[in-house]
Amino acid sequence: xxxxxxxxxxxxxxxxxxxxxxxxxxxxxxxxxxxxxxxxxxxxxxxxxxxxxxxxxxxxxxxxxxxxxxxxxxxxxxxxxxxxxxxxxxxxxxxxxxxxxxxxxxxxxxxxxxxxxxxxxxxxxxxxxxxxxxxxxxxxxxxxxxxxxxxxxxxxxxxxxxxxxxxxxxxxxxxxxxxxxxxxxxxxxxxxxxxxxxxxxxxxxxxxxxxxxxxxxxxxxxxxxxxxxxxxxxxxxxxxxxxxxxxxxxxxxxxxxxxxxxxxxxxxxxxxxxxxxxxxxxxxxxxxxxxxxxxxxxxxxxxxxxxxxxxxxxxxxxxxxxxxxxxxxxxxxxxxxxxx
Ligand code: UFG
Numbered sequence: 273x274x275x276x277x278x279x280x281x282x283x284x285x286x287x288x289x290x291x292x293x294x295x296x297x298x299x300x301x302x303x304x305x306x307x308x309x310x311x312x313x314x315x316x317x318x319x320x321x322x323x324x325x326x327x328x329x330x331x332x333x334x335x336x337x338x339x340x341x342x343x344x345x346x347x348x349x350x351x352x353x354x355x356x357x358x359x360x361x362x363x364x365x366x367x368x369x370x371x372x373x374x375x376x377x378x379x380x381x382x383x384x385x386x387x388x389x390x391x392x393x394x395x396x397x398x399x400x401x402x403x404x405x406x407x408x409x410x411x412x413x414x415x416x417x418x419x420x421x422x423x424x425x426x427x428x429x430x431x432x433x434x435x436x437x438x439x440x441x442x443x444x445x446x447x448x449x450x451x452x453x454x455x456x457x458x459x460x461x462x463x464x465x466x467x468x469x470x471x472x473x474x475x476x477x478x479x480x481x482x483x484x485x486x487x488x489x490x491x492x493x494x495x496x497x498x499x500x501x502x503x504x505x506x507x508x509x510x511x512x513x514x515x516x517x518x519x520x521x522x523x524x525x526x527x528x529x530x531x532x533x534x535x536x537x538x539x540x541x542x543x544x545x546x547x548x549x550x551x552x553x554x555x556x557x558x559x560x561x562x563x564x565x566x567x568x569x570x571x572x573x574x575x576x577x578x579x580x581x582x583x584x585x586x587x588x589x590x591x592x593x594x595x596x597x598x599x600x601x602x603x604x605x606x607x608x609x610x611x612x
Contacts, residue, residue, distance in 0.1 A: 274298055274299060275299055275349040275350065275525055276299070276300040276301075276302060276346055276349050276350075277302070277350045277352060277521060278301075278302045278342070278346065278351040278352070279291050279294070279302070279351075279354065280305070280333050280353045280354055280355035280381065281305055281353070281354030282302075282304060283303060283307060283312065283315040283328075284305065284309065284310050284314065285310075285314070285464070285465045285510070286354055286451075286454060286513065287314075287352075287354040288315065288317065288318050289458060289511060289514040290352060290514045290517045291303055291318050291326065292458065292463070292514065293511070293517065293518050294518055294521065295322050295326070296322070297518045299518075299521070301326060302327045302342075302348070304328075304329040304330075304331055304333070305328070305331075306330065306331060307330060308332075309358075309468065310466055311466070313463075314463045314466065317462035317463035318463060321458065321462050329342060332377075333353075333355045333377030333380055334372065334373060334377050336383070339380040339381060340380075340383075340384055340387070342384070348391060349391070349392065349525060350391065350392035350393070350394065350524060350525060351385065351391060351392070351394070352396070353381050353396060353430075354396050355377050356374040356378075356396075357369065357370050357373050357423070358423065360400075360423045360424070360472070361421075361472065361571075363422040363423035363424075367422035370422045370423055370426055371422060371425075374426035375426055375429060375430065378430045378434075379433065381393065382433060382444070385441075386437065386441045386444060389443050390441070390442065390443015391444060391445075392445050392447075392525060393445070393446045394447045394448075394449065394520055394521060395434050395446065395447070396451065397431050397448040397449060397451070397535075398424070398427045399452045399453075399506070399539070399578065400419070400421075400423070401416045401424065401427055401450060402414055402415075402450075403420060403424075404417065404574065404576075405417075408543075408575060408576070408577060409506075409541060409543075409579040410577070410579060411582070412450070412535045412536065412582055416428060421571065431448045431535070434446040434448060434533060438533040444532075445524050445532050446532065446533045447523070447524060447533075447535070448534075448536075449517065449520060450535065450536065451508065451538050451539075452505065452506035452508050452538065452539035453505045453508060454510050454513045455475040455508070455509065455510065455598055455602060456475070456509045456511070456598035456599070456601045456602045457601045457605035458510070458601070458605075459601055459604075461604040461605045461608040464601075464606075466609075474549065476602075477489055478549070478561060478602075479603055479605070481563070482561055482603065482606070483606050483610050483612070485610075488562045488563060488564055489561060489562065489564075490563070491563055492546070492568055492569035493567065493572070494565045495568075496568075497574060498545060498574060500545050500547045502545045503545065503574060503575060504543040504544065504575035504576070505544060505575075505576060505577065506540055506541070506576065507544055507595055507598065508591055509591065509592075509597070509601075512540075512593055513538055515589060516536070516538045516583060516587060516589045519583075519587040519588055519589040520536065523586070530586070534586075536583040536586070537579065537580050537582065537583060538578070539578025539580050541581075541591075542577065543577040544595055549599070550563055552595055552596055553599045555596075556596040556600050559603075
């Protein structure tokens with residue numbers, strides 16, 4: 273009998289790609305989203321890729337009654353929790369909004385999991401928990417640093433909620449996946465990143481500049497202690513990232529976990545500088561990007577990339593796509609959005 277996976281935030285950038293990979297791997301997927309930070313574009317894209325209407329529940333995970341009702345309506349074998357606010361800067365301006373939404377929604381999921389006598393829970397965490405790392409690449413044993421934003425703090429706190437719930441309530445198993453920098457789009461160009469307003473993140477800013485929606489990309493800082501002076505990150509293809517979720521869900525459902533709570537880095541292990549990313553984008557897509565150096569952006573770490581060997585070994589997963597393939601997919605998506 274096939275297993276049912278609930279994907280909260282399933283209409284968002286990561287959630288939509290994960291839904292596709294789960295459904296293609298044979299899972300029954302229930303998408304839940306409140307559409308507070310996305311429209312129906314990705315939901316419709318998911319249905320188009322899969323060739324069928326996917327079950328969709330429009331709901332707010334901060335509504336405990338609605339979460340309880342959802343768990344009563346479906347037999348949920350595993351839940352992947354994406355539903356959260358994610359703008360680092362906004363979280364500094366409006367910390368209570370972030371704490372309320374990101375913490376309460378996850379508490380409601382855990383309480384529902386407890387009430388039904390157990391569940392497999394996958395939490396979408398972030399490399400932000402490592403702060404400015406002392407050693408590179410970072411492993412799962414690298415220390416978490418005090419969070420520098422309320423957003424980052426919610427990621428750390430939710431990891432702890434999950435760890436403690438697993439420790440206290442039999443039947444709850446948990447995995448936290450720490451994402452590095454997810455970029456790109458589905459090869460079909462039917463789903464992708466849809467930032468509202470001016471993008472905060474690098475790749476959407478690059479594609480919007482290339483298409484003419486933004487005048488010029490600012491490269492924040494050229495005086496970092498890195499080979500070319502710009503920050504280094506571990507850019508992970510969104511479909512590769514999505515596949516890691518399928519591996520983690522299968523591990524939980526098949527009883528292959530080595531502990532009730534496990535943490536995995538999801539990255540490529542390959543550092544790429546801002547300048548290298550810009551140059552690769554121009555080269556693979558044959559476009560000239562208008563960009564300039566600008567002062568450092570507050571809060572940016574100099575360099576971070578993953579040691580993904582634990583995920584490679586335990587999940588049987590590894591990142592496969594090159595950064596060039598990923599940047600080509602991001603550009604195809606932007607062009608499709610623009611009708612070009
Ligand atoms: N950058 C630019 N210009 C831009 C946007 C970004 O030069 O217009 C640079 C940044 O300075 C950074 C790199 O591109 O060096 C990547 O920046 P992103 O904003 O794309 O990604 P971050 O590494 O800052 O963000 C990631 C995750 C967040 C997480 C954060 C923690 O996307 O979810 O790390 O610091 F919270």
